[in-house]
Amino acid sequence: MASVTLENVNKRFGTTRVIEDVSLEIGDGEFVVFVGPSGCGKSTLLRLIAGLESITHGDLMIDDQRVNNLTPPERGIGMVFQSYALYPHMTVHDNIAFGLKLAKSDKQTMEERVSQTAKILQLDNLLDRLPKALSGGQRQRVAIGRAMAREPKILLFDEPLSNLDASLRVQTRNEIAHLHERLGSTMIYVTHDQVEAMTLADRIVVLNEGHVEQVGSPRALYEQPASRFVAGFIGSPRMNFLSVTGRTAGEAGCQISIPGLGDQVLPRRMENDDESLTLGVRPEHLIPAAATGESGFKILNVEYLGSEAYLYLQVPDGEALVCRTEAPCPFTRGGRVTLTFDAHRAHLFDRDGHALPMIAAPDTQPAPAQATTS
Amino acid sequence: MTLRRLQAILLKIGFWLLVGVLMLYAIFPFYYAVVTSLKPSSELFEVSYWVDSVDLSNYAAVLSQPAFLAAIRNSVVVAISVVAIALLLGLTAAWALGRVRFRGRTTVMILVLGVSMFPQVAVLSGLFEVIRTLDLYNSPGGLILSYTIFTLPFTVWILTTFMRQLPDELEEAAIVDGASPWVTLTKVFMPLLWPAMATTGLLAFIAAWNEFLFALTFTLTDSERTVPVAIALISGGSQYELPWGPIMAASVIVTVPLVILVVIFQRRIVSGLTAGAVKG
Numbered sequence: 001m002a003s004v005t006l007e008n009v010n011k012r013f014g015t016t017r018v019i020e021d022v023s024l025e026i027g028d029g030e031f032v033v034f035v036g037p038s039g040c041g042k043s044t045l046l047r048l049i050a051g052l053e054s055i056t057h058g059d060l061m062i063d064d065q066r067v068n069n070l071t072p073p074e075r076g077i078g079m080v081f082q083s084y085a086l087y088p089h090m091t092v093h094d095n096i097a098f099g100l101k102l103a104k105s106d107k108q109t110m111e112e113r114v115s116q117t118a119k120i121l122q123l124d125n126l127l128d129r130l131p132k133a134l135s136g137g138q139r140q141r142v143a144i145g146r147a148m149a150r151e152p153k154i155l156l157f158d159e160p161l162s163n164l165d166a167s168l169r170v171q172t173r174n175e176i177a178h179l180h181e182r183l184g185s186t187m188i189y190v191t192h193d194q195v196e197a198m199t200l201a202d203r204i205v206v207l208n209e210g211h212v213e214q215v216g217s218p219r220a221l222y223e224q225p226a227s228r229f230v231a232g233f234i235g236s237p238r239m240n241f242l243s244v245t246g247r248t249a250g251e252a253g254c255q256i257s258i259p260g261l262g263d264q265v266l267p268r269r270m271e272n273d274d275e276s277l278t279l280g281v282r283p284e285h286l287i288p289a290a291a292t293g294e295s296g297f298k299i300l301n302v303e304y305l306g307s308e309a310y311l312y313l314q315v316p317d318g319e320a321l322v323c324r325t326e327a328p329c330p331f332t333r334g335g336r337v338t339l340t341f342d343a344h345r346a347h348l349f350d351r352d353g354h355a356l357p358m359i360a361a362p363d364t365q366p367a368p369a370q371a372t373t374s
Numbered sequence: 375m376t377l378r379r380l381q382a383i384l385l386k387i388g389f390w391l392l393v394g395v396l397m398l399y400a401i402f403p404f405y406y407a408v409v410t411s412l413k414p415s416s417e418l419f420e421v422s423y424w425v426d427s428v429d430l431s432n433y434a435a436v437l438s439q440p441a442f443l444a445a446i447r448n449s450v451v452v453a454i455s456v457v458a459i460a461l462l463l464g465l466t467a468a469w470a471l472g473r474v475r476f477r478g479r480t481t482v483m484i485l486v487l488g489v490s491m492f493p494q495v496a497v498l499s500g501l502f503e504v505i506r507t508l509d510l511y512n513s514p515g516g517l518i519l520s521y522t523i524f525t526l527p528f529t530v531w532i533l534t535t536f537m538r539q540l541p542d543e544l545e546e547a548a549i550v551d552g553a554s555p556w557v558t559l560t561k562v563f564m565p566l567l568w569p570a571m572a573t574t575g576l577l578a579f580i581a582a583w584n585e586f587l588f589a590l591t592f593t594l595t596d597s598e599r600t601v602p603v604a605i606a607l608i609s610g611g612s613q614y615e616l617p618w619g620p621i622m623a624a625s626v627i628v629t630v631p632l633v634i635l636v637v638i639f640q641r642r643i644v645s646g647l648t649a650g651a652v653k654g
Contacts, residue, residue, distance in 0.1 A: 052550070072552070073551070081543045085541060086547075087548075089565040098553075098561075102551055102552040102557065146551070
C-alpha cells in the first residue's frame with residue numbers, strides 16, 4: 001500500500017507539452033480516476049506514473065521515495081492495459097505467473113499466489129486455457145490478475161473497460177470496485193467515460209490539455225465544478241449553458257438577465273459589472289411547466305426513458321436546452337413549456353470559464369430569487 | 375443455362391490443366407533425376423519415364439566416396455551455422471529497428487537493403503581478400519561468413535516487418551512484469567515470431583545449401599567442399615565420361631533434406647498466432 005505524490009510533473013514530446021505542471025497527492029488506498037476528453041494527457045500521466053514514459057521535469061514520489069528513475073517493477077506498480085496485452089502463447093496460469101517467475105519467487109509461493117489470484121477473479125477453471133479461448137470479460141480478468149499477482153503497491157488501469165460491451169462493462173465496473181474494497185491497494189484508473197469516473201472514484205482528477213482542471217470527490221465535482229469545462233464534462237446529459245449578461249447586486253450576489261427566462265439574482269460573487277457570463281444549469285434542475293399561448297420554449301423532442309424523460313427545448317440562438325422530468329410526463333413534441341430553476345443550484349462562469357464563487361451561508365439569502373418556484 | 379454450365383466446366387478443366395502443366399514443369403526435372411539415379415549405368419541412355427527395376431548401385435557409389443560424405447557434413451555445418459547466426463543477429467537487429475525509436479533508423483534500414491543489391495560476382499574478389507586476411511580460406515568459417523553477409527539483409531527486413539506488427543502494449547506489459555529487453559525478446563516476442571523465423575530460417579538454409587560460386591572460390595581441398603561443388607566435381611573413369619548416375623543420386627540425396635525441412639516448417643508458416651493477444 002502506498003501513496004503517490006506528483007510535484008510539478010511535466011512531459012514533453014519534442015516541443016509539444018503533453019503534461020504541464022501537474023501536482024497531485026494520492027493517498028494510501030485511494031481510488032483515483034483520471035478523466036478527460038481524448039488527447040488531454042490522462043493516459044500519458046498514467047504512463048509517467050507507471051514508468052513507461054520518462055518525466056521531463058518534476059518529481060514523482062511513491063511513499064516519500066523519489067522514483068523518477070526506477071523501473072516499473074521497482075516502483076511496485078501493476079498495470080492493466082486497454083487492449084489487455086495478454087501473452088498470446090501462454091496459458092492463463094503462465095500469464096499470471098510471468099511476473100512472479102521474473103521476480104524469481106520460489107515455486108511454492110508462485111503457485112500459491114497464482115491460485116489465490118485466480119480464486120479472487122474466478123479464473124480457477126480457466127488456468128490451462130490460452131487467451132484466444134477466452135471471452136472479452138475473461139481476458140479482462142486475466143489482465144487484472146496478471147497485474148495483481150505480484151502484489152503491487154499501486155494498481156494502474158488504462159481504460160480497461162473500453163473493449164467490453166455495455167452490460168459487461170457495468171458488471172466489470174462493479175467487480176473492480178469490489179476488488180478495490182477487498183485488496184485495499186491504491187488504484188489509479190484512466191477513463192474518458194465520466195460515468196465510470198463517477199461510480200468508481202474516491203476522487204476524480206479532471207484533465208484538460210495537459211493540466212489539472214479540478215480534483216475532487218464525484219459529488220464535489222458535480223455540485224461545485226470549478227470551471228465550465230468540468231461542468232460540461234461531468235454529468236449526462238451535460239449541463240445546459242446559456243450566454244447571459246450580469247451585474248453585481250450587492251450582498252445578494254449578481255443579477256443576470258437570461259433570454260427567455262427573465263431576470264434573476266444568483267448567489268454568486270462577481271467582481272465587475274456587465275461581464276458576459278455563462279449560466280450553467282443541469283437538466284434535472286430545470287423545472288418545466290406547461291405554458292399557455294406563445295410563451296416559453298418550444299419542445300423539439302421528448303426522450304422517454306422509463307423512469308424519466310428528457311425534453312429538448314428550442315433556444316433562439318445556440319444549442320437546445322435539455323430538461324429532465326419525471327416520466328410519464330404531460331409534455332409532447334411541438335408543445336411549449338416555461339422553465340424555472342433553483343438559483344442555488346445554478347452556476348455562473350466568467351469569460352475565461354472559471355466558476356464564480358458561491359456566496360456562503362445560503363440561509364442568510366435575503367429573498368429567493370424571483371421567478372423561482374422552489 | 376446449359377451454356378453457362380458448360381462454360382463453368384470448361385473453366386474448371388482449364389484451371390486444372392494449367393495447374394497440371396505448372397506441376398509438371400516444377401517437378402519433372404527432379405522426378406527425372408530420381409528415375410535416372412535408380413537406373414544402372416547400362417540403361418542410362420534409354421529414355422523412359424518409369425522405374426522398372428530399382429537399382430541402388432549409384433547411391434552406393436556416391437555414399438562410398440569419403441569426399442562426398444565430408445561435403446555433406448560441411449554443408450550441414452555451414453547451413454545450420456548460417457541459419458543460427460542470421461536468426462540471432464536478425465532478431466536482435468529487428469528488435470532495435472522495429473521497436474526502438476532512434477535517429478537514422480530509416481537510413482539503417484535502407485543501407486541494409488542496399489547491401490543486398492550487389493551481385494555475388496561484384497564482391498567476390500573483395501570478399502576473397504577479406505577471407506584471406508581473416509585466415510578463413512579453405513575452411514567452413516569463410517563460407518559461413520560470406521553466406522551470412524548475403525542472408526542477413528532479408529532476414530533483418532522480414533523480421534523487422536513482423537516485429538513492427540506486434541502490439542506495443544505487449545512489450546509494455548512485459549516491462550511492467552519486470553522483463554529485461556532480452557527476456558522480452560526471447561520469452562514474449564520470439565514465440566510470436568515463430569512463423570517469420572521459420573520462413574527466414576528456411577530461406578537462409580536453402581540459400582546456404584545451394585550456393586555454388588563462393589563455395590567453389592573459397593575452398594580448395596575436397597575435405598572442405600560443400601555439396602553443390604562436390605557434385606559438380608564428381609568425375610568418371612576418364613575425362614570424357616560424365617557419370618550421370620552417381621551425379622543424379624547425389625542430387626537426390628542433397629535435395630531430400632530440403633524437401634523434409636519445407637514439409638516440416640510449412641505448418642509453422644501459418645500466421646494468426648497473435649490472435650487473442652489483443653481485443654477480440
